[in-house]
Amino acid sequence: MSGPSAAPPAWPGEVFAILKGFAVRQVAYVPDAGHAELIRRVHADPQMQPVPLTTEEEGVALLCGAWLGGDRGVLLMQSSGVGNCINMLALAQLCRVPLLALVTMRGEWGEFNPWQVPMGTATPDALRLMGMRVLRAERAAEIVETVQAGAALAFDGAAPTAVLFAQRALGAKDFRK
Amino acid sequence: MTGAAKPPALLHRREVVARLVRDRTDLVVISGLGSPSYDLAAAGDRDRNFYLWGAMGGALALGLGVALARPDIPVLVLTGDGEALMGMGSFATIALKRPGNLSVCILDNAMYGETGGQPSHTAGPADLAAIARGCGIADARRLRSAEEVAAFAARVHRTADAPAVAVADVDGEDLPRVLPSRDAAHLTMRLRAALGLPSL
Numbered sequence: 001m002s003g004p005s006a007a008p009p010a011w012p013g014e015v016f017a018i019l020k021g022f023a024v025r026q027v028a029y030v031p032d033a034g035h036a037e038l039i040r041r042v043h044a045d046p047q048m049q050p051v052p053l054t055t056e057e058e059g060v061a062l063l064c065g066a067w068l069g070g071d072r073g074v075l076l077m078q079s080s081g082v083g084n085c086i087n088m089l090a091l092a093q094l095c096r097v098p099l100l101a102l103v104t105m106r107g108e109w110g111e112f113n114p115w116q117v118p119m120g121t122a123t124p125d126a127l128r129l130m131g132m133r134v135l136r137a138e139r140a141a142e143i144v145e146t147v148q149a150g151a152a153l154a155f156d157g158a159a160p161t162a163v164l165f166a167q168r169a170l171g172a173k174d175f176r177k
Numbered sequence: 178m179t180g181a182a183k184p185p186a187l188l189h190r191r192e193v194v195a196r197l198v199r200d201r202t203d204l205v206v207i208s209g210l211g212s213p214s215y216d217l218a219a220a221g222d223r224d225r226n227f228y229l230w231g232a233m234g235g236a237l238a239l240g241l242g243v244a245l246a247r248p249d250i251p252v253l254v255l256t257g258d259g260e261a262l263m264g265m266g267s268f269a270t271i272a273l274k275r276p277g278n279l280s281v282c283i284l285d286n287a288m289y290g291e292t293g294g295q296p297s298h299t300a301g302p303a304d305l306a307a308i309a310r311g312c313g314i315a316d317a318r319r320l321r322s323a324e325e326v327a328a329f330a331a332r333v334h335r336t337a338d339a340p341a342v343a344v345a346d347v348d349g350e351d352l353p354r355v356l357p358s359r360d361a362a363h364l365t366m367r368l369r370a371a372l373g374l375p376s377l
Contacts, residue, residue, distance in 0.1 A: 026245060049245050051274060054266025061235030061264075065207070065242020068227060068365060069250075070374045073242070091232050091239075094361035096377070158377055 012037035014144045015102070019074055022151045024100075025049050026066040026073035028059035034104035034170045035076045056081035060088040060099065067097045072155060075101040079123040079164075080116060089130035092160040099160040100151055101132070109168035120167075127162045136164040143169060185321050187348040190284045193320065194255060195220045197282060197330045204334060205243055205368070209236035209256030211291040213284055217255055218357035224371035227364055228357040234263030237281060241271050244279035244340075247372065251278050253333050258285040258299045258344075265308060271340050272313030279340040280333045281309075282320075286349045294349065309342040320345040 016038055019027070027042045028051045029035060042050045049071070053059045056077045063073035077085075082103060092099040106113075107120020119126075124134045133153055137146040143165060150163035194216040198206060205225045208217040213236075214228040229236055240254035261283050271279065287300035299305060309317035320326050320343050329343045358364055366376045 026242065051241075051245070051270065054269055057234065058238040058264065058267055058270060061232060061238035062242040062270075064232075064235075065239035065244075066246050067242075068239075068368050068372075069205075069243040069246025070369070070372060071242070071246035088232055088235055091235065091361075095365040096362055097365075098377075 008037065009140055011140060011143045012041065015147050016041045018144070018147050018151055020045075022155050023072055024074050025071045026051055026063060027076065028053055028062050028073060029076035030056050030059075030078070030081050032076070032078040032104045034078075034165060035102070038076065056084040057088040060085050060091055063099055064091040064095050064097045067095070072098065073100075075099065077101065077103055079103055079105045079107060079120045082123045082126055082162075083119045086126060086130055089127075089132065089160070093131040096158060097160060098154045098158055099132075100154040101127075101162040102147065102150075102165065103162050104165045104170055105167045107167070109166060111167065124164065131160060133159050133161045134164060135161065136166060137169055138166045140169045185346075187346050188320065188322075188326065189350070190286070190345070190347040191216050191219050191352065193282070193284065193326050193345045193347060196323075196326050197253065197255070197333055199330065200334060201225075202334070204251050204253060205247070205372075206253045206255060207236055207240045207243065209233075209254070209260035211257055211260070212286075212352070213255045213257050213260070214357055215352070215355045216284065219355040222357060224367050226357070227368050230359050230361075233260055236260055237264050237267035237271060240279060240281065241267065241274060241276065244276040245274060248276065248278055248336070250372070251280070251334055251336060252276075254279070254281045256281070256283055257290070258283055258287060258305060259289045259297045261305055262298055262303070268309045268312035268314060268342070272309075275339050277338045277340065278336040280329075281340070281342045282329070282333075283342070283344045284347050285344050286347050288349055290349065290351065294351075306342065306344040309344075314340055314342050316341040318343050
């Protein structure tokens with residue numbers, strides 16, 4: 001975990017560059033602290049179309065529509081949001097949407113909040129059950145290459161893909177501070 | 178006349194849909210599962226029709242995605258009250274993104290027609306036009322006459338500076354089903370091709 005004097009991690013900027021490189025335009029999200037810097041960059045880029053959601057399943061439908069209209073998109077969410085997407089993920093499978101989801105994990109490494117544990121534990125299986133390919137970055141140093149591989153799998157390989165950012169890679173949230 | 182005013186006659190859903198799409202040129206239409214998909218098919222199958230047979234609660238968000246991708250093309254979402262109730266948050270998201278090329282028509286028969294006619298929340302106190310307005314869609318109206326339908330039809334085919342929502346009070350008549358394609362991959366490729374996009 002980074003203290004106040006540590007430099008901010010470089011990966012949000014590199015992930016943003018990967019999304020730009022794959023011509024991603026619509027960025028749908030329910031905010032998460034782990035995605036905060038990426039969300040900030042998306043809002044700062046006039047060529048990107050940030051879409052704040054009221055629930056994550058909205059993002060699956062939105063990105064299916066984006067694909068119908070010729071835009072590539074990405075869905076940013078926390079693992080708890082994966083549970084909200086389940087039925088809607090049928091769209092990605094049936095419409096062959098090159099869906100890329102970047103999921104920040106909760107409920108695993110050093111989790112403080114028991115309410116995050118059940119869905120966090122079920123997240124990879126839930127995604128696979130609905131036809132998503134699942135890649136995982138265990139440490140911060142793996143995030144960039146895993147996002148690169150996941151984006152290629154989704155957009156070139158035409159396979160709906162989720163990239164999980166392990167809680168270990170992001171640092172557990174500490175409510176006692 | 179004495180006593181309470183007679184309530185206005187309800188609209189016929191297929192007449193509403195046929196009127197909204199009658200003068201279409203480049204319009205893309207997304208239909209929510211159940212009767213709205215049959216109504217759209219009954220009005221004439223087109224490459225720019227995209228029929229949902231599932232993904233309940235997703236029609237509005239899906240229409241928003243198309244509208245943001247192609248701001249040069251008018252997009253109409255046709256859906257039912259039950260489907261819209263399941264995705265009400267999308268009114269707020271649409272209001273936030275404010276796509277002027279997006280119109281939504283909710284065919285409100287106040288029931289779940291596909292599952293036996295159970296009353297929906299709009300048979301009770303819920304008012305989807307008021308909900309849309311409360312989410313920030315200023316142009317959220319009710320359609321109760323052929324004239325109001327015609328006025329909304331004119332709006333559907335042009336791009337304004339903000340999205341529009343219309344809730345049509347339609348009767349609960351059980352109509353013969355007109356079944357469009359259920360092949361989502363086919364419908365996806367067909368619409369993308371109509372918009373000049375590759376299949377993949």
